[in-house]
Amino acid sequence: MRLPQFSLRFAWPLPLLLSFLTPSVYPEDVFDFIPLGGRTLLAKALSNRPPADEVKALLSARQNTEEWQRYLQEHGKAITGLKALSPKELLTLADYLSFNMPLPAGKIPANLAQANWPKLLPLDGRDLVLDYCQGCHIITVVITQKRKKDAWLGTMNKPSHIQIKLSREQREALASYLILNAGIPIDQVPEELRAGGATY
Ligand code: HEC
Incomplete structure (x- = not known):
């Protein structure tokens, strides 16, 4: 009766292994229900090419979440893409900016109009x-x-x-x-x- 014990010893890691493999077999859009984060929200807001000085000012400022919330409200006229975001998305974006701005100078692309924001942002x-x-x-x-x-x-x-x-x-x-x-x-x-x- 040694054989079953022997095979069990080698079978136990299987569920663990499967649990590691599982995420990669999901279709990509299975995660669409998880709300967008600041990287994607900012990329969306910048996608219709707001004025370069507005973009530079945003990427170069250091502010806390509340200050960023006010900033985003005040700059909605210049950065028109912000208007498409819901209040909760604006808050998520303000929170993201408080952690990630200013971008290091070297990370601000020279050609803002051509920038691939989703790839470039933290x-x-x-x-x-x-x-x-x-x-x-x-x-x-x-x-x-x-x-x-x-x-x-x-x-x-x-x-x-x-x-x-x-x-x-x-x-x-x-x-x-x-x-x-x-x-x-x-x-x-x-x-x-x-x-x-x-x-x-
Ligand atoms: C290295 C393995 C591992 C990774 C990676 C991991 N978790 Fe967990 N997580 C566990 C284990 C083990 C448990 C159950 C035992 C425990 O709570 O310590 C657990 C339970 C939890 C729970 C429920 C219980 C609790 O303590 O609140 C939450 C919430 C959770 N994880 C959040 C996260 C988050 C957030 C991340 C990504 C930053 C993450 N986990 C990544 C191993 C992991």
């Missing part, structure tokens, strides 16, 4: 969740939780998460995005992402 909280929060569990564990900052940072500082290669600043930016955009009701999560989503 990753936002949504990007970080997709890149760093699916390796060990389904993304549903993350984006269905409604939490405050301390609770998000608390999880990311647990032994199970501390080794994730995110800087302190990235953890803060990630938490900030999740405070505004997580807490998505489970019935808005696509079926294929629900299985196992409530196991924690």
